[in-house]
Amino acid sequence: MSGIDVIYLDNAATSFPKPPEVAEAILEFLTHKAGNPGRSGHSLAVAADAVVAETRRSLASLLGVRDPSRLVFTLNGTAALNLAMYGLLRPGDRVVTTSMEHNSVARPLFALAERGVDVIWLPCAQDGSLDLEDLDRALRAAPTRLVAMTHASNVCGTILPIGAAAELAHRHGALLLVDAAQTAGVLPIDVTEQSIDLLAFPGHKGLLGPTGTGALYVAPGVHLTPMQQGGTGTHSELLSQPDELPFALEAGTVNTVGIAGLSAALRVLKATGIEAVRAREASLVERLLEGLQEIRGVTVHGPLDSAQRVAVVSVILHGWEPVDVGAALDSAFGIAVRPGLHCAPLAHRTLGTFPLGTVRLAPGYSTTDDEIDQALVALRELSLSAG
Amino acid sequence: MTTQDPRADDRYSRQTRFVGVGHEGQRRIGAGRVLVVGCGGLGTVLVNLLVRSGVGHITVVDRDIVEMSNLQRQLLFEEADARAGVPKAVAAAAAAARINSSVEVRPVVADVTPDNVEELVASADLVLDATDNLQTRYLLNDACVKLGIPWIYGGAVGSTGMSLTVIPGDTACLRCLSPTPPASGTTATCATVGVLASAVAIVSSIQWTEAIKLLVGDRDHLNRTMLYLDVWSNDFQQGEPLTPSPDCPCCGQRRFDFLESTATSSTTTLCGRNAVQVSPGRARTLDLGDLARRLDGVGVVSTTPFMLRLEAGGHELTVFADGRAIIKGTDDMALARSLYSRYVGD
Numbered sequence: 184m185s186g187i188d189v190i191y192l193d194n195a196a197t198s199f200p201k202p203p204e205v206a207e208a209i210l211e212f213l214t215h216k217a218g219n220p221g222r223s224g225h226s227l228a229v230a231a232d233a234v235v236a237e238t239r240r241s242l243a244s245l246l247g248v249r250d251p252s253r254l255v256f257t258l259n260g261t262a263a264l265n266l267a268m269y270g271l272l273r274p275g276d277r278v279v280t281t282s283m284e285h286n287s288v289a290r291p292l293f294a295l296a297e298r299g300v301d302v303i304w305l306p307c308a309q310d311g312s313l314d315l316e317d318l319d320r321a322l323r324a325a326p327t328r329l330v331a332m333t334h335a336s337n338v339c340g341t342i343l344p345i346g347a348a349a350e351l352a353h354r355h356g357a358l359l360l361v362d363a364a365q366t367a368g369v370l371p372i373d374v375t376e377q378s379i380d381l382l383a384f385p386g387h388k389g390l391l392g393p394t395g396t397g398a399l400y401v402a403p404g405v406h407l408t409p410m411q412q413g414g415t416g417t418h419s420e421l422l423s424q425p426d427e428l429p430f431a432l433e434a435g436t437v438n439t440v441g442i443a444g445l446s447a448a449l450r451v452l453k454a455t456g457i458e459a460v461r462a463r464e465a466s467l468v469e470r471l472l473e474g475l476q477e478i479r480g481v482t483v484h485g486p487l488d489s490a491q492r493v494a495v496v497s498v499i500l501h502g503w504e505p506v507d508v509g510a511a512l513d514s515a516f517g518i519a520v521r522p523g524l525h526c527a528p529l530a531h532r533t534l535g536t537f538p539l540g541t542v543r544l545a546p547g548y549s550t551t552d553d554e555i556d557q558a559l560v561a562l563r564e565l566s567l568s569a570g
Numbered sequence: 571m572t573t574q575d576p577r578a579d580d581r582y583s584r585q586t587r588f589v590g591v592g593h594e595g596q597r598r599i600g601a602g603r604v605l606v607v608g609c610g611g612l613g614t615v616l617v618n619l620l621v622r623s624g625v626g627h628i629t630v631v632d633r634d635i636v637e638m639s640n641l642q643r644q645l646l647f648e649e650a651d652a653r654a655g656v657p658k659a660v661a662a663a664a665a666a667a668r669i670n671s672s673v674e675v676r677p678v679v680a681d682v683t684p685d686n687v688e689e690l691v692a693s694a695d696l697v698l699d700a701t702d703n704l705q706t707r708y709l710l711n712d713a714c715v716k717l718g719i720p721w722i723y724g725g726a727v728g729s730t731g732m733s734l735t736v737i738p739g740d741t742a743c744l745r746c747l748s749p750t751p752p753a754s755g756t757t758a759t760c761a762t763v764g765v766l767a768s769a770v771a772i773v774s775s776i777q778w779t780e781a782i783k784l785l786v787g788d789r790d791h792l793n794r795t796m797l798y799l800d801v802w803s804n805d806f807q808q809g810e811p812l813t814p815s816p817d818c819p820c821c822g823q824r825r826f827d828f829l830e831s832t833a834t835s836s837t838t839t840l841c842g843r844n845a846v847q848v849s850p851g852r853a854r855t856l857d858l859g860d861l862a863r864r865l866d867g868v869g870v871v872s873t874t875p876f877m878l879r880l881e882a883g884g885h886e887l888t889v890f891a892d893g894r895a896i897i898k899g900t901d902d903m904a905l906a907r908s909l910y911s912r913y914v915g916d
Contacts, residue, residue: 506841506845506847506896507877507888507896509841510847510877510888510890510894510896511876511877511890513892513894514876514890514891514892514894515875515876515890515891522841564875565876568874568875568876569874
């Protein structure tokens, strides 16, 4: 399907291969529809606007968003997270977060802490799980503006209880920001049912779209200060940024080309069904975990129960440095993984795998059983020859 | 500065008395800005002569450190530099300061790449090529033709040497002569066939002479041919004067393929803390057993079916059969590239 001889197990970084419909939609958009959305009434502008509006609605229906205008397009998950945190937090605000966060949450919070935001880091267990009592205790300790947490670890796949966290946060008057980088398109998410106030996600991972896409959902009643001002195609007579969403937070032309690709990806995803994606990935993970446990000298990090994790599996091979395992898998077996710290040093400290990190195997919906088996054969061979 | 300071006058007296230079020529030399790319055999002789002749502003770029095997021909370096592992550019600048404190020598410890070459070249009146590879020369050719800055090609290997003066728009450029460089690994290098110090010294002395002609403004006496010499076979040749080719992709059509190319000889990526991966720019297959034999004695070598590990000079290189290497103990991309080219080869 991919056309190249690589066993791709790096879907946690970006999904590959993309459904062929994605490239087709991008070509179709660039060839026939590539006007500037909402900036004029001519046919190309209208066509582009329709693509953007349709994609927004499609995302809204996938994620349980009732009002699509509350979905703001961004360049990636990181931009969405930054918009949420910088748009919301002021000096003196208190934030509770976890020790499993990716740098896209940890670094903005670290920077905001230097500007007077009080950041509380909740230590997670060595399997990456969060004790809700710790969260409750932290929320009781002082008035809190925001709970910021990942939905699932990008290092070891552990799923965090966002529904329960939302309930706790709201009980203590805090908002909940969820980093859905590893879960959007993979786990069922309903922001309305789960009472999520802010949901940030990229379009190029589980949603199967191209890079350069992402979005932030902003719940009704949550006001974010724009990080940038500029043209929106609406209220051009005003020198101030319009208040209504998505324009308040969407200054400048959005990535129409990428959004057209994302739209096609969402159609494929919906036709497949999130439940089917989840079931397929769970089956791949079970196959992988079972095989890994049979290899001497392999340590798996994160939960062994596939119900408690997404398809992100971190391992250590004894006698090997993770970075060498990654290079050996690629050079000798054509297997693409990601070794190292995965932009999440705090999570690796939590797992006890800092500073060398782990080898991360992240299959995706289109990974085959045979590819998992080949990866296991390769790891077994490497385990017999200390690095 | 030269005419007002009697000591300076005395310092350069043998040069100013030469009819081609004179006091005005010496003033221009003092105001000159010269970039020397590479500080090995050619580069050290060039810096030495440039500094002694009073060229006011010299920038010398090199990514490597001084080693014992350099001392046979690289005239500015001493055993202490090799023992301390001083970067060549830094050691050259320090030696230059001891020779002539009135000129400025700026060391740049870096790889010359499409990303930094224009910045380096732009502030120079002329560029002296003292590199050891054609990839960099094509890159210099692109940058110099684009910015209209003269450059002087020089090369020496074995007992042979070559030199060519390139004045963009006036003489042939490197791509007029050969639109594409030969594939890497197909030409002789000093590491494989050796090099005589005299070949290096003669070529760099010719380059220096051309540089001085350019600085004093005497274009009539420039050498407009490709110069070839073999000091062992007593062969000295000069071709026909070369003029720009209208079909030249570089100076004729102003296409700067090497500047705009993303395909350099190798790419480096940081992988984890204190480790850099160097990937070869083309597909290659390494015989790890063969490499292990070549590296025997260079450091501690160990091999597994999947990789070769070399510990040498405080660094650890893990080399894989597809040509990539992970260099641990540094996050310096230029150093990683240099260690790769030294131990694995480009």
